[in-house]
Amino acid sequence: MKSNFFTNEPEVSSLEIGELYIRYKSYAFSIAYRMLGSVVEAEDMVQDCFAELQSKPLHDIRNLKAYIAKLVVNRSLNLLNSARNQRESYVGEWLPEPMSNGGSANIPEETVQQKEMISYAYLVMLEKLSPMERAVFILREAFQYEYNEIADWLGKSESNCRQIFSRARRKLPDRLPTMEQNPAEYAVKEELLARFTTAFLSYDVSAMLDLLAEQPVFTADGGGRVHTVMRTMRVRKGVLALLTSRRVFTRLREREWVPTVINGEPHLALLERGQLSEVLCLELDSSGERIEGVYLVVNPDKLTSVST
Numbered sequence: 542m543k544s545n546f547f548t549n550e551p552e553v554s555s556l557e558i559g560e561l562y563i564r565y566k567s568y569a570f571s572i573a574y575r576m577l578g579s580v581v582e583a584e585d586m587v588q589d590c591f592a593e594l595q596s597k598p599l600h601d602i603r604n605l606k607a608y609i610a611k612l613v614v615n616r617s618l619n620l621l622n623s624a625r626n627q628r629e630s631y632v633g634e635w636l637p638e639p640m641s642n643g644g645s646a647n648i649p650e651e652t653v654q655q656k657e658m659i660s661y662a663y664l665v666m667l668e669k670l671s672p673m674e675r676a677v678f679i680l681r682e683a684f685q686y687e688y689n690e691i692a693d694w695l696g697k698s699e700s701n702c703r704q705i706f707s708r709a710r711r712k713l714p715d716r717l718p719t720m721e722q723n724p725a726e727y728a729v730k731e732e733l734l735a736r737f738t739t740a741f742l743s744y745d746v747s748a749m750l751d752l753l754a755e756q757p758v759f760t761a762d763g764g765g766r767v768h769t770v771m772r773t774m775r776v777r778k779g780v781l782a783l784l785t786s787r788r789v790f791t792r793l794r795e796r797e798w799v800p801t802v803i804n805g806e807p808h809l810a811l812l813e814r815g816q817l818s819e820v821l822c823l824e825l826d827s828s829g830e831r832i833e834g835v836y837l838v839v840n841p842d843k844l845t846s847v848s849t
Contacts, residue, residue, distance in 0.1 A: 558591065558594060558595050558599075561591070561594065561599075561605065562591050565605070565606060565609050566587055566591070568606065568609065568610070569586075569587045569590055569591075569609050569610070569612075569613050570583055570584065570587050571659070572610055572613045572614060572617075572679070572684070573586040573587060573613050573617055574640075574659065575659055575664070575667065575675075575679045575683060576613070576614065576617035576618075576621065576672075576675060576676065576679060577617055577620065577621065578637035578638060578664050578667065578668065579637070579638045579843075580638045580640045580845075580846040581638065581845065581846070582620065586613060586616055586617060586620070587613070589616065590609060590612045590613055590616060593612065594609070594612075607690075607694075610680075610684075610694065611694045614676050614680065614694055614695070615694070615695070617672075617676070618672050618673065618676055618695075621672035621675070622672055631764065631765075632763070632764060632765030632771075633761070633762060633763055633764065633765065633769065633770075633771045633772075634760050634761065634762055634771070634772065634773055635668065635762060635764075636665065636668075636760060636761075636762035636836055636838050636843070637661065637664035637665060637667075637668065638838075638843040638846060639661055639803045639804060639808070639820050639822060639838055639843070639844075639846070639847055640803065640804060640846040640847065641801060641802055641803050641804075641846065641847045641848050641849075659683070659804060659805075660718055660719050660804055660805065660806055661803060661804040661806065661808065661822045661824070661836065662718035662719070662822075662824035662834060662836075663717070663718045663719065664804070665718075665760075665824070665834065665836060666713060666714070666717065666718055667679070669712050669713060670709050670712060670713075673695070673705060674705055674706075674708060674709035674712070675709070676695060677691055677695070677702050677705040677706050677709060678706060678709040678710070680694070681702075681706050688702045688703055688706075716827055718824060726825075726829060727806070727807065729825075729829050730806060730807050730823075730825060730829070731800070731807045733752070733823070733825065733829075733830070733832070734800060734807050734808070734809065734823060735800075736748070736752060737749070737752055737823065737832065738798050738800075738809070740752060741784065741790075741793070741794070742794060742798065744785070744790070744794075746781070746785055749781060749784060749785070750777070750781055752831060752832050753777050753780060753781060753831060753832050754777070754826040754831035754832060754833040755777060755831075756775065756776060756777070756833075757775075757776070757777060757780045757831075757832055757833050757834065757835065758773055758774065758775050758780065758833070758834050758835070759773065759774040759775075759779075759780045759783050759784070759834075759835045759837070760773045760774075760834075760835070760836050760837070761836075761837040761838075761839060762836075762837070762838050762839060762840050762843065763839040763840055764839075764840030764842060764843070766839075766840050766841055766842065767839040767840060767841065769837065769839045770783065770788070770789065770837075780835065784835070793811060793819070793821075795813070796811035796812060796813055796818060796819065797811070797812040797813075797815075798810075798811055799811070799812060799849050801847070801848075801849050803820060803822060803847060804822075808820065808821060808822045808823065809821040809822075809823075810847060810849040812849065817844050817847060817849055818839070818844075819837060819838065819839050819844075820837075820838040820844060820847055821835070821836070821837050821838075822834075822835075822836040822837075822838070823835060823836075824836070
């Protein structure tokens, strides 16, 4: 069954593969990054999909944008399913790969920085879902596709896709994190980030406690490459105890804390002798006045897409 997603596409036969890549690479990347939570894997996925297109009779593809999305989603599902054992054997907690400057240097369009960027907290939330739940949820929630379109892409029935979406939604918090960066909240988050930095570096325990929400979480990802906290810490006192412990505090206090834009939002890059050693991302609660999530990425393999 052929999709009818976009009826105003130019004649595919009149487009060269290079033109298609320029036109649709950011769209393909935005889907792949949401699916995989990895900048490197998403970039590889985009390259593979366009390489596959080179061998296709493009004049037979009526709706190319939909076809590209279908390629990306199904390839991502295959990769996630094949990587399941690898994720399960991952040392410690697994966090998504952060990125700055709107993505990689190969994807510079404004659409990535604005429309197609996704907040880090939203990526963390997506990790709660199975690969198929993630695919249906992303296509429905992030890209607003109809269930019949999603069913066509994934080779499932429309009712089945509705059930998968409902199951995914039940696994997630009632209040979803902000999906995209919100300019109105940017200055608020910058100010809270500055307060947190000051409180932490001056070891102001009272101020740090005031900044934490009632049920915050702290997750660190070293991937077995760097020694760090192995399990997620929950609740206010537990997170505070961890932040003020020698294990965390001593290590991070020695770093140079540099505010930087990550996933379109203000977060922190931590430098050791001028080199990036950690990324610290903070998630705010619904009030925008307290910290609900503290995510520390230490695995050097996941810092390659962050610049300071």
